[in-house]
Amino acid sequence: MYTVAFSVEGEDLLIATTRPEYIPACVAIGVHPDDDRFNHLIGKNARLPLFDRTVPIIANDEVDQEFGTGTMMICTYGDKADVFAVARHKLPVIKLIDGKGQMTKAAGDYQGMGIEEAREAIVSDLEKAGLLKEIENLSQEVGICWRCDTPIEVVATDQWFMRTMSLTDDVVRTAKEIQWFPDWMRSRIIDWATGLDWDWVLSRQRVFATPIPVWYCKKCGKIRIAKPEELPVDPRVTTIEDTCECGGTRWDPETDVLDTWFDSSLTCAIHAGWPEREDWRNLFPASIHPSGQDIIRTWAYYLMVRHLALFGETAYDSVLINGMVLGSDGRAMSKSKGNFVATPEAFEKYGADASRMWAATGGSTGTDIPFRWADVEYGWRFMRKLWNACRFASMRLEDYEPTPEADLELLDRWILSKLEKVIKTATEEQEYCRFMNAVDATRNFVWHIFCDHYLEAAKHRLYGEASDQASAQWTLQYAVKRMLQLLAPTMPHLTEEIYSHMYAEGESDSIHLSMWPQADEALVDEEAERAGDIIIAVIRDIRREKNRQGIPLNAELEEVSIYAVDPQEATDLTLGIEDIAATTKAENVDIHEGEGGELEVEGYAGIRFSMSSRTGDI
Template sequence: QPFKKPWRGIQHQNWFPWTPTRRRRTTLNVLPKKIDFLEVEEKWQRRWEEEAIHRYDWGDDSRPVFSVDTPPPYPSGDFHMGNVLNWTYFDIRARYKRMRGYNVLFPQGWDCHGLPTEVAVEKAKKMRKSDVPPDVFRRMCEEWIEQYIAKMKTAVQRLGCSIDWTTEYRTMEPQYMRKVQLSFLKLYEKDMIYKGEHPINWCPRCETAIADAEVEHDHKQGRIYTIPFQAPGGELLIATTRPVYLPACVALGVHPEDKRYNKLIGEKATVPVFGQTVPIIANDEVDPTFGTGAMMICTYGDKADVVAVARFNLPVVNLIDGKGVLLPVAGKYAGMRIQDGQKAIVEDMRGAGLIREEKTLDQEVGLCWRCGTPIEVVNAKQWFMRTISLTDKVVETAKRITWYPDWMRQRLIDWATGLDWDWVLSRQRVFATPVPAWYCKNCGKIRLAKPEELPVDPRVTVIHDECECGSTEFVPDTDVMDTWFDSSLTCAIHAGWPDRQDWRRQFPASVHPSGQDIIRTWAYYLMVRHLALFDETPYDSVLINGMVLGADGRKMSKSLGNFVSTPEVFSKYGCDAPRQWAAAGGSTGTDIPFRWEDVEYGWRFMRKLWNACRFTSMRLEDYDPAADAEPRLLDRWIASKLQATIVKATDAMEACDFMNAAEAARNFIWHTFCDDYLEAAKTRLYGDGDGKTAAQHTLYATVATMLKLMAPITPHITEAIWRTMSDPETSINVSP
């Protein structure tokens, strides 16, 4: 058939731009011979911001909404190749949906609070945070973090992310903290937040509680010591890695079916060195094959102790203070740091002949995620959020939502079902969202802030109120909240909660992007927080990216010497080339190696694309879209190949399979179009008549379509070509 209507075969899901409304005489500009990719990128980034094409239209209720729950990063100042991978994933998804006609909400925030900032400020100012009032130290932290936000924002913009910068926020801003504190009050009203005394993970170096999700685990070689307890009938040998906990030993446990020890159940034993007597109890959790088969129960050597103490209602002996220093219960070892006390006790037991056996042991050690210090389990009064009661709902929700890739779902389920206690919310720091509470000085009753008083910092705000007991004096709660309590509300806050009436139009988030290493934190905390607050899932889907590996196959890191800086990459190749590396480097959710040759290939592909489109623009100078011509067999062949590519690329994009989407488009452009079709069609393009017209129709339609296929991945070069050859007034980024 002649060109009187579009080819149906090239219209799959509206990618193809050839419509009857465009059938008019067109003057096409010829692309210049030379191109500076860096200049092109800077030009279009400025132009996009001026034209506001990435802005979310809050007043448009005619189009479907696609909202991205952009994780607000901690602004360390270093935008590394892992960030390039993450943000490229976010941006490809946002750009693709925008081209499909969605009203895309792609916000950006900065997760400012946290211990690293406090430590950096103390080091820079050569002071301790306790040297100045909390509000003064907080201002110092805010000033410090702003400089790193500026650096990271520049890098995100340099990558060409289609973010709506009018949505930018900082978690340290008063209005953001107001929303976090308001959610605290609402969860307290629902009995989902409480204050209680409970064993918690504690970092002696940071001097603060940390949640289970903040504990890193590492395998280290330690020592295990077999030591004698005096029991009826002789010695009862116990194998332990931590003799330092002998002063806090409150029981010995044996398996009730262990014939070696079950006759001792109900008797008492004497603790070596410290002399207290403790009961010998039946505990079916004891592994008869580990060590000697008998277990020392202390408060608290590990989580097994926590379970045993609660199960058997055993007493709690506090062994260390907040700095990890041994308390008076440790006798002559009091005042020592726990690691020094361990060495001293072991040395004294050796001297007294109380170590029957000593050998090395490979063991898993819990470490603070910030400083790497071994964590301790201590009993403390803290604020908690009830999360264990939500486990079944978390599992049910995780199974219902979509995961890219699907198998990452199990990581969240395994984490949720493996937790032992509720989320410890409170922290003993300064630079974080304050707990909005005071206590009556007379009776100790909690006085929570009222919604109209938010945001509030009880450490610097004096309230004028009267308690039920008649007292008018209140003391502040000096704790702050876990930084994850800030960032686990983003789905609702991005949507406009609590200030916009229509916030549910943007909620749940269409996609929550996350690294595989933070599923247990960001993805999990978002889910439990929103389930508790709104009884709804916060996101419809989760998009997972993996780690970036260095040339040596290990995770890219400055400390390992395999680090590649983004300025080095951007200055040499621009950003569209590394964006191709990120998209095509591996399957979604898997670790991706960084190879310079992959970026080089992306750069060479752009040269190929530019040259092919320049040749096309030269052959279309006399092009008349209204002219009819019957397509030749070659034209129909390229149309069928393009149709197959559109189907493959679109299906891949829908599944967040960016690797196959990129490869389908690049292979078609480089090999099928450039190597095969252009070479074969040149004779007609240099000639006259219907053959030339048919080839021109084919060229114009094919180039326009293949530019759209690449636009989410390489937005700058495709925009430059599109605005020159197709439509100078309309961005390819919003073209259907």
């Protein structure tokens, strides 16, 4: 920070500034009206150092009396505070820096210099003239370009704006009315809208973008906006034949182009068919606007202001805001940091579906998710499990003619009841865009209940006589289809492939044309679930014990004795005696009510069992 001597009626007035190169663009000196050190100067003029020019001293209650010397150099434009001060006090604008970042002729002897260069020259000249009173190191927040770190300068130019600030109350009201997934994202758009300092700048100084359809009269500067029937038009290519009010007939084109968000800000209406289709309102407002947290302040906000301005209503009834994918180190993926994984790499290794499943389950909706190969691989292993299970199912269903619902066996009622509950959970979670919960619930069911337990316990019936098969086959074709439908949004390719082999009616049929499954309350069967859970737990622990003893799972057991203290549990077990025997390959299974058995069944304190293999008791 440089303390520089200005002069007022021959006396020094010391002013501290971080930007001495802006002295040639100084348009006023601000002092706080309550500051007794300086308020007697209000209305007088101050002479600039190095430049033969005076500026008015004005009252400005935004001057920080504690900062620097307590006076403020107002110039066009050293920072944002200058922009406000100049606008509020209607001060003149001196254009000091051109589009190339060089000093204009307003800088006098410093014309043509870069900003840094001009600062050094001016500081050196101030020093020589004895006008530089103090230099102090000060760390200061400076806006920089996100791409190249160049400090950002405020430059005065003519731009096109959309008057958005006047819509802020409507934006806030609308943001509160519509649904946000997740809900806490709502405050982001409200904070953004209420914190804006100016309207939306629509014009950009670029070559490629939508042209601004405007011409200016060469003679008087009058603005001529293209008429609707003249659109689309690029004024840089097409001129107009009009005669201006002033008699002028020659027109200059607008060479600026539109901010690309100006096009994107109409997507909800365009998707609905506006303006060509008369029935566009059938699809408007959009039911959901899926987006990312990095573009709430652009896309979500601009959609809202544009549609509010044009149609007086919200662009969308709900917004889904996704988090960002981060590198596995938890930082934003970036080429320069080298912590990125290119999408094709993940696709090639584990496929698009496994990658998609990772994205859906990597974190709760709206949070950032670090990329993890292990999670993608987990999805890939799940896909293999599903594929193998479905291949088995399709072989067991090869000659199956779907019959009306057969009388269902206990374990079939057990799995269907659990499936209906998963459908209910997954549906609710999807409704609220909680994809992780929906997919986790489905995946856990398919993998760890359907594949690991149900299929194992139903195998003996599926391989058995036709009369044994009916219930299991009906259950299999019903359950697999619903599981595929639950997984279709997350694994669109694999589920389509399986569906096309097992369920498609004709070539044009697709799982993605089928309806999301509806939970069927009639299939919820609490008794079957209770009994089935016990039977499955016993099967699981007998198989576990075989494994522990190194007995192959398909090796026969001579005898399994199961003891249940609770009479109800003993009865439940009796219902599953054939499934237990067939699945554990036990020649003989007997169920006893009461104490007994060496081994406990996990999760059931009152149930124990003993087993003997062909090679002897354990």
